[in-house]
Amino acid sequence: MGFRHVPIRLLLASSLIFFGSWLSYSCSGSPPTEISILWEEEKAVGLILSGDLAENREMADFTFHLGGAESSPAILGELSLADEGYLFTPLIPFTRGQRYEVRYQGLTIGSVVVPSLSAEEAGLEVLAIYPSLGQLPENQLKFYIQFSKPMREGQSGAWATLLDSKGDTVKGAFLDLQPELWNEDQTLLTLWLDPGRIKRDLIPNQKIGAPLQEGQSYQLVLSEAWPGKNGGNLLRRHVKDFVANARDSTSPKPDTWNLDIPKAETLGSLTIDFREALDYSLLQEVFAIKRPEEALIPGNWTLGPEEKSIRFTPEKPWQKGVHLLEIESRLEDLAGNNLNRPFETDLLNPVRTEKETELKQLHFEIKD
Amino acid sequence: MKKPAVIFGVCALIAALAAFTFRAEESPYKLKLGTPEIKSITSLAFGPDGILFIGDSKGASVIALNTKDAANAEIQPVNIEGIDKKLAGMLGTTADNLSILDIAVNPISKKIYLAAQSGDGTPVLLCMEGENIKPVALKDVEFDIVVLNNSPAEDAKDGRGRPLRVSSISDLGYADGKLLVSGLSNQEFSSTFRSIPFPFTDKQDYASLEIFHAAHGRYETTSPIKTFTTAEVNGKEYLIASYTCTPLVLFPLDELKAGTHVKGRTIAEMGSGNQPLDLVSMEKDGKSYLVMSNSNRPVFRVNFDDIESFEGSLTEPVTANFATDGVDFVSMPMTNVLQLDKMNDDTMVILQRRSNGSLDLWTTEKAQHLLR
Structure with a gap:
């Protein structure tokens, strides 16, 4: 409802409509006409033509162009009938800071500027960089960058730089991945330090x-x-x-971790101290607490300072007895060594002693 | 007596036509009619009969789209200077607000398909008819979809908020009834390589592999595959994969089975500060070549005969040849080739950033010397 479906696109009346900007213009001297912008999640997704601009005009004779050049081609999109007049939906949203022209039978009859955003209005900030530690192994593998709002893809090569102590750029420090590794809402970017340079004996190294x-x-x-x-x-x-510290070539060993064990019948937290910083992203996914032969104990996991520990708070009071802490072996330290094997296996000096398993287990006992 | 025969004949003809028409309207490959949810278009590859596989890294899925573009046609040479500006104009934006993420040639119609993305992340699929560029409909189409997120880590676990795992598709291919997908994640520096039978079935038969390579026989590591192709070497089907950390590795396709620790044979290293971008196999005058575009090197080509004769793996450093080790690579007179695909055995389409900054799309028909 709300819109008469004309070419292909059926518009939902529930679309957020803000009459953000309207500007009147006419090169033929006719009365002022109205063009308004349809916004969706900060994107200018359509232009609504109303009043004299739309009246008694054939839809097929409208074209929409990027302003500035007579020769600019018609923008790909769909024109449909809306309650207010005509709605033009381009294939990609209009670009901020650009002026767009509405042409009828080849003549410009109106234009509109999609307003730019100031840095304050845009509200884009870096909230955190992981690892949060200030001392990293020299074979540090990756950084996670947490932004306040979705960022544009394919830009890290231009805007993320590694500087050495003299302030010179370390060239080719990061792996140029296209597509980049963003989370779904594009607020978390994973940036790899070039593993070809870290892996011993490869040509880049x-x-x-x-x-x-x-x-x-x-x-x-x-x-x-x-x-x-x-x-x-x-x-x-x-x-x-x-600061870069010594190389880390050994796998984390759960049996060396310190467990701070709460008392039975309490909602006290279990704290697991790894005695080194581990991978920010993996840490939040690889742990589970169980009673032997029983289901998962529900609760909340919170990362400790510098990703060196994690705290589990159960939803229900702890019961007395032996518990299991299960850890997926894919958990890595900062240099990509996981619980099964180091980042690099030196085939001439293999250090693997334990069998590779999907999970590692630690037992702990809750007492009165 | 003649009349019933004529009537029978006409009826039979009508029935045959109806049956033919009906069959023609059936969706091939068990596709369904509708509008797929596409969050991004990051890789493209053609399958059989004009089926286009769309890699959606953000949606961690691959969509099989029936383009209905399956009529044989001759190659139409293309030479578009400033394709980014041309596309940007048609989309109502500026070239700096647009990225071309992949190109693929329909092997039947020889039309070029382009995956583009605007700065705000909106994906666009375009098709070129000669030098005319048109959007490809993604609404009310015949399609099927396969979701790649089958890792346990993808399931939200209680008390942990949203999972932080990101899975991305680095390349797509189709060979022998199977969709091949190389993937990478933000959590482990390794590859998942999936071989998914097409048409897609409800029961997805993933062959998810952990792939290793060794640097000069000493340090064995896993790594994500950046780009790959399939080819026959010594009468055997191989996956030829290039890794993000530069080695070029051969895997026998029949050894790629689910859950196995597959070790590839490193046949070359592509030098430092470089990323492989695209791999295709070409033929010219009865000779087969592997052609590879690079982020920081010219386009390389290697004769398949050399790959066949290079029986070893890189067990010790080999004399450097254009800063590569292993099989002999010849650099072609093309630099900054961002995308390439095969149009037929001796013609490629190339997306190249020229030294004057212009992003051009051109077919190599006029440059046959490249493969000489």
Whole structure:
């Protein structure tokens, strides 16, 4: 309802409509006409033509063009009838800061500017960079960058830079992945330090060496020019300072972890101290607590400072007895060593002693 | 006596026509009619009969779309300077707000399909008829979809909010009734390689593999596949895969079985500071070549004869040849080739950033010397 379906697209009346901007213009001197922008989630997804602009005009004779050049081609999209007049829906949303022309039978009869967003209005910020630790192994594998709002893809190569202690850019530090690894709402980016440079004996490692060198200090710099999906830029530059420590080539060993065990009949937290920082993303997915031969114990997991520990708070009071902490073996430390095997297996000096298993288990006892 | 025969003949003809027409209207490959939910279009590959596989990294799925573009046609040469500007104009935006993420040639109609994405992430699928560019309908189409997120980690676990795992598709291919998908995740630096029978079935038969390669026989690691192709080497079907950390690795296709630890034979390393972008196999004057575009190297080609004769694996450093190890690569006079695909055995379509900054789409018909 609300719109008469003309070509293909059926518009839902529930679409958010804001009459964001309207501008009158006529090159033929006819009375002012109205063009308004249809917004959806900060995107200009359509133009509504109403009043004189739409009246007594054939839909087939309308075209829409990027302003500025007579020769700019007609924009691909669909024109349909709406309650207010005509609605033009382009194949991709209109671009902020651009002027668009409405032409009828080839003559410009109106135009509209899609307003730009100021950095404040855009509200784009870096909320966190993981690992949050300031001292990382020289074979550190990746960073996770948490943004406040969805960011534009394919831009990390231009706006994320690694600087050495002299302030020089470490060239080719990051793996150029297309598509980049963003979460679904495009607020979390995974940035790999080039593993070809980290892996020993590959040509990149032999020729230009690892991106990080032990004992050196570095800055991961995220430029304020990094654009967001809403068309704005980051509010400010963001810098993470860190120092590269010794190489980490050993797998985390759960039997060396410290467990702070709560008492029975309480809602006290179980804290697992890894005695080293582990991977931010994996940490939130790999743990489960069970009673032997019983179902999962429901509760909440909270990461500790510097990703060196995790805390589990049960929904119901602990029961007395032996419990199991299950850990998926794919859990990694900062250098990509998982519970089964290190990031690199040296075939001449194999260190594998334990059998590879999907899960590792730790037992602990809840007492009075 | 003649009349009933004529009537019978006409009826039979009508019945045959009706049957033929009815069959023609049936969806092939068990496709359904509707509008697929497509969150992104990051890879494209053609299957049989004009079926286009659309890799949706954001949706962690592959959509099989019936383009109904299955009429044989000759290659129409293309030479579009500033294709990004041309596309941007048609989409009402500027070139810096648009990315071309993949190109694929329909092997039957020889038409070029382009996957583009605007700055706000809206995906667009376009088709070129000669040099005319038109959008491909994605509404009310015949399609099927296969969801790739079958890892236990994808299931939301209680008390942990949304899972942070990101799965992405690095390349798609189709060979021998199977859709091949190489994937990577943000959590492990490794590849999942899936072989999914097409038509898709309810019971998805994933062959999810952990793939290893060794650097000079010493350090064995897993790594994501960036791009791959399939080809016959020494009478055997192989997967030729290029990794994000540069080795080029051969895997016998028949050894790629679910749950196995498959170790590939490293046949070359592509040098430092470089990313492989696309791999295709071409033929010219009876010779087969593997052609590879690179982020920071010219386009390489290697003779399949050399791959066949390179029996070993890279067990120790081999004399460097254009900063690569292993089989002999010849660099072709093309740099900054971002995308390439095969139009027929001796013609490629190339998306290239020229030295003057222009992003051009062109077919190699006018440059046959490239494969000489």
